[in-house]
Amino acid sequence: MGVLVAVLAAAGAASLAVGARALSPGEVWDGLFAGPDSDQRLTQIRLIVRTVRVPRTVLAIVAGAALGVGGALIQGCTRNPIADTGLLGVNSGASFAVVSAVSVFGFTNPFQYVWFAFLGAGIAGGVVFGLASIGRGAGNPLTLALAGQGVTVFLAAMTTAVALSDRQSLNALRFWNAGSVAGVKFPVIWPVAGFVAVGLVLALTTLPALNLLSMGDDVARAVGVNTALTRTVGIVAVTLLAGAATAACGPIAFLGLMVAHVARYATGPDYRWLVPYAGLLGAAVLLVCDIAGRLVARPGELDAGIVVALVGAPFFAALVWRGKLRNA
Amino acid sequence: MSGTDLERPVAPGVRLGRVSFVWRPWPVLVTLLLAAAAFLVFCLSVGAGDFPIGLPRVVATIAGRGERFDTFVIMDLRLPRALAGLVAGVALGVSGAITQSVARNPLASPDVLGITQGAGAVAVLLLTASGGAAAAVTGAVGLPAAALAGGLGTGLLVYLLAWRRGVDGFRLVLIGVSVSAVMQAVTTWLLVTADITDVARAQVWLVGSLDGRSPGHAWTALGCALALLAVVAGAAFQFRPLHFGDEVAAGLGVRYPVVRAVMLLCAVLLAGVAVSAAGPVPFVALVAPQAAMRLARCPTPPLAASGLVGASLLTGADLAARTALPVALPVGVVTAAIGGPFLVYLLVRANLRKAA
Numbered sequence: 001m002g003v004l005v006a007v008l009a010a011a012g013a014a015s016l017a018v019g020a021r022a023l024s025p026g027e028v029w030d031g032l033f034a035g036p037d038s039d040q041r042l043t044q045i046r047l048i049v050r051t052v053r054v055p056r057t058v059l060a061i062v063a064g065a066a067l068g069v070g071g072a073l074i075q076g077c078t079r080n081p082i083a084d085t086g087l088l089g090v091n092s093g094a095s096f097a098v099v100s101a102v103s104v105f106g107f108t109n110p111f112q113y114v115w116f117a118f119l120g121a122g123i124a125g126g127v128v129f130g131l132a133s134i135g136r137g138a139g140n141p142l143t144l145a146l147a148g149q150g151v152t153v154f155l156a157a158m159t160t161a162v163a164l165s166d167r168q169s170l171n172a173l174r175f176w177n178a179g180s181v182a183g184v185k186f187p188v189i190w191p192v193a194g195f196v197a198v199g200l201v202l203a204l205t206t207l208p209a210l211n212l213l214s215m216g217d218d219v220a221r222a223v224g225v226n227t228a229l230t231r232t233v234g235i236v237a238v239t240l241l242a243g244a245a246t247a248a249c250g251p252i253a254f255l256g257l258m259v260a261h262v263a264r265y266a267t268g269p270d271y272r273w274l275v276p277y278a279g280l281l282g283a284a285v286l287l288v289c290d291i292a293g294r295l296v297a298r299p300g301e302l303d304a305g306i307v308v309a310l311v312g313a314p315f316f317a318a319l320v321w322r323g324k325l326r327n328a
Numbered sequence: 329m330s331g332t333d334l335e336r337p338v339a340p341g342v343r344l345g346r347v348s349f350v351w352r353p354w355p356v357l358v359t360l361l362l363a364a365a366a367f368l369v370f371c372l373s374v375g376a377g378d379f380p381i382g383l384p385r386v387v388a389t390i391a392g393r394g395e396r397f398d399t400f401v402i403m404d405l406r407l408p409r410a411l412a413g414l415v416a417g418v419a420l421g422v423s424g425a426i427t428q429s430v431a432r433n434p435l436a437s438p439d440v441l442g443i444t445q446g447a448g449a450v451a452v453l454l455l456t457a458s459g460g461a462a463a464a465v466t467g468a469v470g471l472p473a474a475a476l477a478g479g480l481g482t483g484l485l486v487y488l489l490a491w492r493r494g495v496d497g498f499r500l501v502l503i504g505v506s507v508s509a510v511m512q513a514v515t516t517w518l519l520v521t522a523d524i525t526d527v528a529r530a531q532v533w534l535v536g537s538l539d540g541r542s543p544g545h546a547w548t549a550l551g552c553a554l555a556l557l558a559v560v561a562g563a564a565f566q567f568r569p570l571h572f573g574d575e576v577a578a579g580l581g582v583r584y585p586v587v588r589a590v591m592l593l594c595a596v597l598l599a600g601v602a603v604s605a606a607g608p609v610p611f612v613a614l615v616a617p618q619a620a621m622r623l624a625r626c627p628t629p630p631l632a633a634s635g636l637v638g639a640s641l642l643t644g645a646d647l648a649a650r651t652a653l654p655v656a657l658p659v660g661v662v663t664a665a666i667g668g669p670f671l672v673y674l675l676v677r678a679n680l681r682k683a684a
Contacts, residue, residue, distance in 0.1 A: 150671040157664030160535040309513035
């Protein structure tokens with residue numbers, strides 16, 4: 001855990017320094033702490049560090065932690081090893097809601113459509129879970145993946161239909177859709193961080209019950225766990241976390257899934273350790289992916305969401321291939 | 329399936345040389361009716377437009393006995409579009425029936441296996457890249473052929489990645505989901521970096537559209553599809569026992585790894601042909617086999633009927649998109665609107681049956 005915090009701190013520092021204009025540690029320090037100055041160069045550095053790099057770094061940490069905790073939590077609630085917000089239609093629900101909102105109300109500020117992203121994420125996630133948990137198919141990874149994929153394809157087509165009829169939403173969509181932590185300012189980050197904080201608190205309250213839930217519903221019920229309540233609180237927390245992260249950064253798939261598996265490998269099955277660890281790991285991975293995206297495509301950049309997908313999908317395929325997931 | 333099937337007397341067998349099959353009148357009747365329905369929708373689609381032509385005149389024109397003006401409008405202007413829809417519908421229906429049978433899961437389709445996403449990624453690459461190489465590729469083989477290659481490559485990749493001492497339906501689907509996510513990420517990245525005009529064109533293509541098909545385009549697709557369907561028809565007799573599982577199939581003397589590989593390859597190629605003809609139209613490959621299965625009262629997706637339902641569905645959706653809606657939308661939006669609720673129905677039903 002200590003190592004992870006160190007990695008996170010190092011990545012955070014690197015995130016402030018790396019970019020289209022690379023800064024030395026001294027320059028970053030000046031940019032952060034130097035007072036107003038008449039020096040042209042220093043003013044410019046202050047501008048880059050405070051208005052571009054710091055919000056970006058903070059958002060990557062907040063969103064990464066949210067997605068990491070969300071991923072670990074969703075796997076605990078569903079007892080499903082491939083549960084991931086990106087695979088479960090949550091992202092496409094948020095996309096569709098954002099595009100509709102931009103098209104209908106003409107929003108341009110992410111702060112305005114954040115609420116719609118929440119709504120879309122919640123509804124789509126609820127529909128996919130509801131579908132996958134009817135009858136005894138519940139907990140079958142294949143059912144959940146297919147329900148998510150089906151809803152995603154459906155919503156993606158609807159999103160395209162809206163975007164096609166309106167060039168403004170098409171333009172908003174294609175940037176938002178890539179999943180990026182760049183270009184978001186603090187007025188948007190604060191409310192998002194607020195939702196994430198509420199989600200994290202809710203998540204923490206479910207952890208002891210999740211440990212019992214992992215032994216099976218019958219065992220959990222026998223020792224006095226309210227399984228329905230635990231799941232509901234857990235799913236609400238996941239929706240808050242994933243919805244907030246998605247609203248701010250756009251859809252980022254596979255991060256939660258990947259991080260939850262690595263965390264389980266490192267900490268074992270105890271959710272009281274696993275979930276916080278997944279949160280830290282998620283923040284570190286998203287930050288590193290964002291930095292990597294800035295480095296590989298210079299002078300342009302590759303959006304963090306795309307880097308995560310390019311790393312995460314092979315990881316997922318490897319899990320499947322090694323037979324870690326069983327056909328329930 | 330149900331108790332009535334067991335109480336029914338065993339259907340009579342028919343033997344023609346080396347080929348033998350069980351004679352069941354109902355599926356044959358349904359298939360014929362579906363063929364008639366597909367033809368009817370096709371004719372209605374050809375007749376509809378700014379200059380409406382009545383059904384009898386459409387049929388006469390297609391049969392080669394039409395007036396000169398009708399012949400021009402139908403054969404030169406409208407037939408390519410309708411034909412492309414027909415071919416894509418049949419190809420998607422058959423492709424879906426094969427993938428659903430191989431994965432033994434009603435929800436497996438080329439959309440899920442990443443084939444359409446792969447084709448989409450290549451097409452968007454060509455549509456948005458402004459370099460000389462992209463123009464050269466588009467000029468040399470055409471966008472549809474390049475997309476076909478992209479779909480085929482992705483399908484092959486999924487198959488190879490899922491290969492571990494044989495291909496298992498469960499692994500195939502999940503690997504497909506992950507590969508299609510990568511292809512989507514690539515597509516998204518291309519869209520982010522591209523010029524907004526190119527993006528709009530690429531978006532139309534990505535949702536599946538039959539707009540502006542050239543005659544050459546439609547006939548090429550038809551030729552490819554017919555060749556593939558011939559192979560499928562040849563392998564189909566060996567294919568059916570696979571539904572009972574590998575052991576039973578082997579016991580019946582079927583070389584199941586070979587048959588399955590050939591059928592899957594055909595399914596991938598058919599999906600690629602469909603994508604090259606109409607773009608990645610969603611849900612037809614998923615819905616058509618399931619609908620055909622229920623209509624024909626078969627325990628598994630019937631190949632011919634699935635193709636015909638696919639054709640009716642795609643052509644009908646295109647007709648509806650052009651005439652019934654206030655704004656002209658690409659056909660893929662309509663199939664998604666039909667397919668989404670159908671998917672919900674399938675999932676709920678499959679799970680309820682498991683519970684029973």
